[in-house]
Amino acid sequence: MTQTHPLIEIRPLKPALKANGVQTVTALIRLHPAAAPQRSGGRLPLNLSLVLDRSGSMSGQPLEMAKQAIVAALRQLRPHDRVSVVSFDDTVQIEVPSTLAHDPEALIAQVQGIHSGGSTALHNGWLEGATQVAAHLSQGGLNRVILLSDGQANCGLVDPSEIARHVRGLTERGVSTTTMGFGSHYDENLLLGMATAGDGNFEHIEDARTLPTFFESELQGLTRTSGRTVSVGLEPNPQLQGEVTEVLNDLVRNSLGRYQLGNLVEGQPLNVVARVQVTVPINAASPLGVTRVRLAWTGLDGVRHSIRAQLDLPVLDAAAYDALPDDAEVAEAVSLLTMAQRKQQAIQAMDRGDRASALDFLTEVVGMAQSMPSPSPEAAASLVESTELQRLYAQGEDRLARKRALSQSYARSQSKPRKE
Template sequence: MTNPTLRFRPLRPAVAADGTTSLDLLVTIACAELPAQQPANLRPPLNLALVIDRSGSMAGRKLSDARKAARFLANELTPRDRLAIVSFDDAVTVVVPSTPVTDPLRFITAINTIHCGGSTALFDGWLAGAEQVAEHLDPTQLNRVLLLSDGQANAGLTDPRRIAARVAESTGRGISTSAFGLGDGFDEDLMGAIAGAGDGTFAFIESPSQLADLYASELQGLAATVGRRVSLGLRAKNGAQLKDVLNDLQTTAFGNFQLPNLRAGQELNVGVRLQLPAWTPNQEIASVRLAWDAPGADGRCKQIETLTLPVLSAAELAALEPDAAVAEQFAVLEANRARRRAIEELDRGQVEAASSCLQGASALLAALPDSALARRELRLLKERQALLHDDSNLTRKRLSRESLRSSTTVWEARDDEQA
């Protein structure tokens, strides 16, 4: 597999020799496409645990569609893959222990026995799934827990910080976690934190009928994963200062930034704001170190790039046209921050203040040249504003999903499926 490409794209392609420069810089990590027809046996084997909430609130269509989607997942795996099925309410049941998927019918038959129960011991369910994966942990495989819940953690360990910390410990051992919230009653803050700490995918599933599409997307994403436990080290040099990272990424124990998985054919964009004193030509401005675990590789993979830019007078720099693509990406990142501020206002009961946050983001995007991305973001923000007064809970969940796009792998249904 070809290494990812690191690219620097400044808003203006120079810095000032005779004054302070505020440098907006887009750091792009791009991964090459996989071959158009990649045989299934070329992807790393999967070691999965599907953890299904069976608490009372899952009764009816939710659990019926959850079972249907689980059957779909079992049918999509191969004998090279392992799958465990775990269900939970206030108690945990290992429905099928981790087993190679040589006979999907065994899993399908067991899945059909899952019925609704009582409360929601979400952490205990996740832990049982992680233990199933850990029993067959293999660094050459993709080891992941898929956690599906429609509710709040209300039995066993319920503290979101402690749960996320335990998930992060598991991630450090090589077991990632995706968190799928179903319907309008789940805790989006907890599930988002689990996906972020778990180096996995966060999904807000508004209709149970979307589950099969979600699982298909998750399998495609796992097959395309070329880097896990991805970190980005940013070091300003020669008096330059790192003022902001607009993605609001979590930091690692070494002070680097945690990125989502690297996937073939996808780009990750990180918005960085640096401040430079009067600059001397040919000085390095910053260095960027990308590190990741590649499936099947021995040890961490690393790539380092350094940034230098031409030096102009402040007047010449101000006269340069900004890069429209960089301005657009920064506006989207700012809009995601505005969504987080709107959530904070909603939590305080300040609906008008939340609306004002979204209106400010819309104004920033509306000032940009017309593009498909800007139009889509403006449409989403308009829809969220329109829904604020009618259904603040649903608005909050949608805002949370969209705000996490800057820092976490987020699944979103096709536009024609979304309200």
């Protein structure tokens, strides 16, 4: 049966509380998105702008593969979808003004004529794409800019915080932003900041040949989206003097103190691991409510929704509590997010020029991955990528290693699916 509403699953590391005392409860909060809404005749419409960096550094294979990715995206659109194509170097060119995708082949002919040019007016290119989307805002569909660049903003507005502020402003109007950084020379902090402010995705792409795969994944995610501007709030039991001591994910907090997450996408659960400290009184009733979790999201109809779930746990004496095994799935989630934290610490060491500490953090990540008992396929894949990351940095590929570390840490914290 089709799941019409998101669900909140809360799994504690230990399925009980210890009687009498202060203790920390570690819990995996798994958010299960609802099925994407449909309309008569199929999925809801898309309103997209594909924004392509055509600066000089993109000449040759990178630009040709990017154009192929856009062509593949155009061929996946349906007649009720709306699309524009914008390219930029030091100037901005509207290759395809926002139009319904009635004739993809005519749009493709326009894309094939894009040629590489000069510098990188990244903000101006993004802004034109956002303007194209905003001019035809769809209240019942998805409105998104998809930006691809291999360089750094060096024309027009270049300040990352100001660019992010502009992106956030369009997000509040309903226009989201995904960024795709190609190669080893783009500004990953800028593109990640834009995606975070834009309620979209950030992708690190090393090989131009994989661009069509990333574009296809982005479009599939959009067509399965059921909620945006998602937040999760933790509400510990005040009667137990409850307080949140840590959220292992690296998440931005909104003005209400709630944690912002990526879109709700059908088939892609979102995982958050939190630690809540509580004080269990003497002779406490059993079970006890430890914390409530509040999930809020904006539906594609523009209406704000929220649901809550509560974690209740039995109270056991010390011997019975200590005999309980840890939940293996929760323990693995804790390890994977701790590894992501170590990658962030490695990035910080790289940025201050402390190569020894950076390598120590990356070595620790590999050790943690190796020590996980009976790892899932996801954890096994994490070991492979972490080992390669350590090797890359040890061999002096600092710039590429930093991008990989940031991309991997971001994907883990946001529960993004791995790209093959």
